[in-house]
Amino acid sequence: AQTVTQSQPEMSVQEAETVTLSCTYDTSESNYYLFWYKQPPSRQMILVIRQEAYKQQNATENRFSVNFQKAAKSFSLKISDSQLGDTAMYFCAFLGGAGGTSYGKLTFGQGTILTVHP
C-alpha cells in the first residue's frame, strides 16, 4: 500500500512571505500522480497543483510551485507572496497509475494547517 506523510501538523507565515510545506511518499510504482489540495474552513476541497511522475519539470501555478524529487520521494509545496486567503488545511495526495496495484486509489497525507498572519 502507498503511504503519504506530511510531517508538519501546523505552519504559520507572515503575509507576503514564502512558506514551504513538506510531503514524502512511499511507493514501488513508477507511474503515478501527485497533488496538493487546499481545504479552507468552508470544508471545500480545492485542487492547488498537480505533478505527473514522468515529468521532470516541477509544476507551477501562479504563486504555487512544487519541488518534486522523485528519487527521494519528496513533493513539497512552496507558496510565494502568501495571502490571508491561503489560510487553510493543505493535503498532499498520491494517485497510482495504470497497471499498478494502487491504480485509481487516491491516498492522502494527514494534512498541514497553514495560518497566514497579517
Add this chain to the structure above:
Amino acid sequence: NAGVTQTPKFQVLKTGQSMTLQCAQDMNHEYMSWYRQDPGMGLRLIHYSVGAGITDQGEVPNGYNVSRSTTEDFPLRLLSAAPSQTSVYFCASSPSLYPNTEAFFGQGTRLTVV
C-alpha cells in the same frame, strides 16, 4: 453548474440506525469515490467506482456499502451506524482516471453517531 452534490450536509444518527448518504454529479464523470476525513488522518478512501455497475473497496470499507446503477449517482450506505463512523464524508468524481486526473469534491457531510 451543480458539480458534485452531497446530501445531507449534517446528520445525527443513533447507534444501530442505518442511512444513505447521497452523491450526485452532473458532469458525466466515469470515476466516483467516497472518503472519510478524521482529525490527524487526512482523507481515507472507503469505496470507489470506475463506471456504472463497477465498484471496489478502498482502505476502510467495513460498515459501508455502495452501488453504482447510473453514471450520475453513487450513494453510500451505513448498514448499522457505530460511534466510530462519526466523521466528515466526502464524495468525489473525475472525468476519467487518465489523463485528466483532477478529482472534484462535494461539500461534505458531517455525520455524528451517538
